Amino acid sequence: MPYDLSDKLVIGISSRALFDLEVENAIYDQQGVDAYAQYQRDHENDPLQPGTAFPLVKALLQLNELIADRRLVEVVVISRNTPDTGLRAFNAIAAHKLDISRAAFTGGGPTAPYLQAFKIDLFLSRDTGDVQEAIDAGVAAAQLYAAPLDYSAPDKQIRIAFDGDAVLFSAESERIFAEKGLEAFARHEQRHRKKAMKEGPFAKLLLALSAIQKQFPPAQCPVRIAIVTARNSPAHQRVIHTLRTWNVTVDEAFFLGGLNKAEVLQAFGAHMFFDDQEGHVQKAAVVVPSGRVPYKGGTLEGARVARVRAGKSGTP
Known part of the structure; x- marks a missing residue:
């Protein structure tokens, strides 16, 4: 019988997201593919230090040790490297004793076509183009920023934090803010406060994590989920009603109303934070591993920039 990935959380990850390969990437950019390939061969037995996603991947794989005779998580290396x-x-x-045995090495070709073949639920990469192609193909994906210097992963618990609009939820409401401003956004959310939002690119990931949580007694659950959003009262109501409709209970929620997310994320101790806005990710990445979720088509960021340049700032 073929091995079935459909009942597991499957993480696809580039080698550069899993390990610190910034020196090697600089060689590739500055000297070309031949110099890069030779460097990798010359150093193939040298140890690699953990990259941005290493703490999250290690913690997720440890879930497989908690339930007898069942694997909850699989990790697949999806890379443009050659074999x-x-x-x-x-x-x-092998040196880090990570339980990873599957990989796709595309030899410089695009990685997105293989994400569906491996049933990938989440794709993590340092490459902007690969992440955008994954999002456009309907796969949850994030471009990871450099790992924070002083980060220490929480013990015995996996902590994942999400922004709301254009990440967990559709971009409909955030588009209204980006194009029409804060007052129009507030009116729209108040009018639709009991109407569930449509799913965003990371909704299925949230549902998969929620399903894993339900495998454990609440007091012993090793997975903790938080929403960290710039929304505040009364726009928070629609978030709560949406989660109820999806039958998802998050462990913590922070409605910040424009406050800096980084301090809250540091206190939460996130293994990973996902947000669609570059400014939020840049600040968060200083204290916790963070990834930017590019909205399909890239239109929202352009609309935000246009509003800022026009002097029409504000926070949904």
């Missing part, structure tokens, strides 16, 4: 240059990543996986 030859990808050998170094698998040597590092």
Whole structure:
């Protein structure tokens, strides 16, 4: 019988997101593919340090040790490396004792076509283009920023934090803010406060994590989920009604009304934070591992920039 991935949370990850390969990436950018390939061969047995997603991946894989005879999570390396240059990543996986045995090395070709084949629920990469292609293909994906210098992962618990609009929820409400301003956004959300929002790119991931949570008694659940959003009262009401409609209970929610998210995320101790706005991710990435979720088509960020340049700032 073929191995079935459909009943598991499947994470696709680039080797550069899993390990610190910034020196190698600079060689590729500055000297070309041949110099990069030779460097990887010359150093294929040298240890690689953890990258931005390493703490999250390690913690997720440990879930497989908590339920007998059932794997909850699989991790697949999805990389533009060739099989030859990808050998170094698998040597590092073995050295760090990560339970990862599957990979797709596309030899410089696009990675997005293989995400559906591997049933990927979440794709993590440092490459903007690969992430945008994944989002456009309907797969939850995030461009990871450099790992924070002084980050220490929480013990015995996985903590994942999400922004709301254009991440968990559709971009409909945020588009109203981006194009028409804060007052129009507030009126719209008050009018639709009991109407569930449509699913955003990370909604299915939230549902998958919620399903994992339900495998454990609440007091012993190793997965903790938070929403950290710039929304505030009364716009918070629609978030609550949406989660109820989806039959999802998040552990913590922070309605910040424009306050800096970084301090809350540091206090929460997130293994990973997902947000669609570059400014929020840049600040958060200083204290916790963070990834930007590019909205399909890239239209929202352009609308926000236009409003800022026009002097029409504000926070939904």
